[in-house]
Amino acid sequence: METTGGASGLDEQLLEQLRAGLRGDVVLPGDARYDDARAIYNAMIDKRPAVLARCVDAGDVITAVNLGRDSGLEVAVMGGGHSGPGLCLAEGGLTIDLSPMRWVRVDPEARTAQVGGGSQLGDLDHAAHAFGLGVPAGIYSQTGVGGLTLGGGHGYLTRKYGLTIDSLLAVDVVLADGSFTKASEQENQDLFWAVRGGGGNFGIVTSFTYRLHPIHTVGVGISVWPIEQTPAVLGWYREFLPQAPEDLYGFFAVLVVPPGPPFPEELHHKKVCGVVWCYTGDLDNLEAVFAPVNQPGAPAFHFAAPMPYPMLQSLFDALIPPGLQWYWRGDFFDQITDEAIQVHLEYGSNNPTALSTMHLYPVDGAAHRVGADDTAWSYRDAVWSGVFGGIDPDPANAERIKEWCVGYWGALHPYSMGGAYVNFMMEEGQERVQATYRGHYERLAQIKRQYDPSNLFHLNQNIKPAS
Numbered sequence: 001m002e003t004t005g006g007a008s009g010l011d012e013q014l015l016e017q018l019r020a021g022l023r024g025d026v027v028l029p030g031d032a033r034y035d036d037a038r039a040i041y042n043a044m045i046d047k048r049p050a051v052l053a054r055c056v057d058a059g060d061v062i063t064a065v066n067l068g069r070d071s072g073l074e075v076a077v078m079g080g081g082h083s084g085p086g087l088c089l090a091e092g093g094l095t096i097d098l099s100p101m102r103w104v105r106v107d108p109e110a111r112t113a114q115v116g117g118g119s120q121l122g123d124l125d126h127a128a129h130a131f132g133l134g135v136p137a138g139i140y141s142q143t144g145v146g147g148l149t150l151g152g153g154h155g156y157l158t159r160k161y162g163l164t165i166d167s168l169l170a171v172d173v174v175l176a177d178g179s180f181t182k183a184s185e186q187e188n189q190d191l192f193w194a195v196r197g198g199g200g201n202f203g204i205v206t207s208f209t210y211r212l213h214p215i216h217t218v219g220v221g222i223s224v225w226p227i228e229q230t231p232a233v234l235g236w237y238r239e240f241l242p243q244a245p246e247d248l249y250g251f252f253a254v255l256v257v258p259p260g261p262p263f264p265e266e267l268h269h270k271k272v273c274g275v276v277w278c279y280t281g282d283l284d285n286l287e288a289v290f291a292p293v294n295q296p297g298a299p300a301f302h303f304a305a306p307m308p309y310p311m312l313q314s315l316f317d318a319l320i321p322p323g324l325q326w327y328w329r330g331d332f333f334d335q336i337t338d339e340a341i342q343v344h345l346e347y348g349s350n351n352p353t354a355l356s357t358m359h360l361y362p363v364d365g366a367a368h369r370v371g372a373d374d375t376a377w378s379y380r381d382a383v384w385s386g387v388f389g390g391i392d393p394d395p396a397n398a399e400r401i402k403e404w405c406v407g408y409w410g411a412l413h414p415y416s417m418g419g420a421y422v423n424f425m426m427e428e429g430q431e432r433v434q435a436t437y438r439g440h441y442e443r444l445a446q447i448k449r450q451y452d453p454s455n456l457f458h459l460n461q462n463i464k465p466a467s
């Protein structure tokens with residue numbers, strides 16, 4: 001379909017400039033591809049950019065940044081499109097879409113991987129797995145490496161190998177003035193410090209270089225108990241996991257049992273609490289490793305099996321496909337008090353929909369061995385990163401899931417450390433962003449002033465340039 005500047009309301013000359021400078025596509029309202037191009041993971045978000053620039057390389061990103069800055073259009077950056085509040089789309093503005101930049105180059109001898117800025121976790125897992133290697137990252141294969149890494153990144157390998165940023169060796173970045181630079185422990189150390197947790201505030205990362213770790217087949221476990229047993233299970237879990245070997249990871253969840261395998265029919269649709277396990281030690285030993293799950297009372301269902309790591313990484317892909325309504329919040333926790341356990345019991349028992357859930361992701365172990373001020377990630381003392389997810393396919397339930405999420409979060413907030421993982425926030429205001437960065441906020445604001453003084457990159461959990 002022929003597209004015109006008229007459909008987007010943009011100056012035709014600007015559009016010509018963009019088209020001429022990009023090897024990738026320009027997508028405008030009225031284009032047959034427009035609705036697909038602006039659809040993101042969270043279907044609650046319905047933003048209409050004036051133009052999407054689909055970049056294939058750093059040269060395209062430079063063109064798009066220059067045009068965004070000079071035109072005065074609001075600029076958003078899209079990696080994997082998993083932002084809960086849809087910060088990857090600019091309503092009426094320019095969305096710089098990195099999704100064509102999905103590539104991975106593994107160097108098995110150096111044990112590193114260089115990854116395009118628009119890649120998904122599954123791209124990295126797939127490429128590294130061929131060499132028996134991997135990086136700690138999130139638990140869903142279509143999440144973007146971009147947003148996840150820049151916010152910190154945690155997942156099944158975090159107790160063993162740390163946060164995603166703890167394996168980050170270098171980034172290539174296009175800055176707000178259109179210049180291209182690199183950052184690592186050797187170059188632009190302040191920028192490198194800031195991108196390890198400070199989100200997309202400082203520039204557009206066109207490639208990430210990671211240190212890879214040996215990982216191939218892991219022991220996967222799922223244990224669930226009736227929701228009424230939450231006090232016994234959480235009372236046991238809060239003591240058991242932090243002192244367990246770092247080879248063992250398990251995130252606690254309240255959920256509704258999905259109606260399918262591996263769960264027995266009598267559990268389908270039941271409200272439960274549970275733990276999803278990943279074990280990176282000796283796989284001959286799985287029965288003994290998971291024997292402690294009987295301590296709070298025998299689980300209603302327990303499953304354990306060896307699995308290739310990328311299979312674990314995509315275990316939940318089919319359960320929560322793109323296109324659902326999502327409303328989430330988060331908070332960090334350094335303990336699980338008896339009072340907090342009662343809140344989990346109450347909200348777990350009132351779960352409003354089949355997919356709504358709460359997860360407590362461990363962020364201890366190796367993640368605790370990195371110094372509190374070594375990266376912008378500001379909660380090295382947290383033991384769990386909690387997320388409260390109201391999820392449902394039906395837009396008619398949007399208010400119900402939001403109410404449950406905000407109620408659950410609000411009831412637990414007094415027992416939290418005060419701030420949330422930046423990647424589990426909606427648009428919650430500047431105070432919440434400051435609570436996320438605690439004592440690091442001021443240093444981040446100084447670095448922001450140096451690299452993006454006019455706050456071109458503000459569609460994110462925004463750190464304002466220091467005045």
Ligand SMILES: Cc1cc2nc3c(=O)[nH]c(=O)nc-3n(C[C@H](O)[C@H](O)[C@H](O)COP(=O)(O)OP(=O)(O)OC[C@H]3O[C@@H](n4cnc5c(N)ncnc54)[C@H](O)[C@@H]3O)c2cc1C
Binds near residue numbers: 041080143152153
């Ligand atoms: C189903 C699901 C499961 C998840 N599981 C986990 C998990 O296990 N662990 C975890 O840590 N997080 C998890 N997350 C949260 C996830 O880290 C965030 O949603 C993250 O923002 C996703 O990044 P993205 O690139 O897909 O998102 P996008 O929406 O594309 O981007 C999010 C933000 O990052 C910026 N950004 C993205 N790429 C770049 C780049 N290359 N350069 C500069 N800025 C960029 C964007 O501008 C935007 O502000 C999960 C999210 C979902 C939806």
